Amino acid sequence: METEGRNNESGVRQRIIALADELFPAYGVRSVSMDQIASRLSMSRRALGRYFPDKQELLLAWIDYHGAMMKARADEIGGRAETVLHAVLEIYRDQAPKIRRISPRLREDLCRYPRAVARLEKNRSEQAERMLRFFRTGVGQGIFLPGLNYGMLGRTLARMLDTFALLTLAGRYAAAETYGTALLTLVRGACTAKGLRIFGDCLPEYRA
Secondary structure (H helix, E strand, C coil): CHHHHHHHHHHHHHHHHHHHHHHHHHHCCCCCCHHHHHHHCCCCHHHHHHHCCCHHHHHHHHHHHHHHHHHHHHHHHHHHCCCHHHHHHHHHHHHHHHHHCCCCHHHHHHCCCHHHHHHHHHHHHHHHHHHHHHHHHHHHCCCECCCCCHHHHHHHHHHHHCHHHHHHHCCCCCHHHHHHHHHHHHHHHCECHHHHHHHHHHCHHHCC
16 A cells, blocks of 8 residues: 555656646746646645645756656657667757747746756766767767867767757747857767768758
8 A cells, every 4th residue: 555655656756747848848937826836636736735835846846847848858869770870860850849839938937947957967967978979889880080079079069959048049949049159060960981870861951
């Protein structure tokens, strides 16, 4: 019975985070109240507070959830892709439509939560390490040029690929446009002739 109770609580917690994943990107954080979330889930505000005492705690859980979902999706694609470049271009096509639905308000709202900013920075550092491994693997596959500073390039790309960081430009450019420009320019610029052929095959509009 105790295990069943823990599983039920975990299920409720996941439902709350999943709803936040629907609402925060679409409307921002400040526009979504805890009362609205409780109402959408047919639960009382007090019951919601048992899982998340305030919005910042829910925001932190959502950031972790979002990051875990993106990593799981990237691992799934990477596990079946022919090369790391095939993987990253498929991830680009997978993520671009989702980024188009992100509200510019999200960027402004996130800056108001220092713990959320710190969590995003931590996630970004971890992503930079994954990007470094990605580039090194690509060098071994003959896709990326040897001799480049891939540590620096990985950190740069990780910051650009962070959908929240991209929103800093959303007031002037669409997030999806910024995402695509950052990803495709940096990755394509590091490609060998073999990498450029793969790039052109996957994204004919960028064929040299």
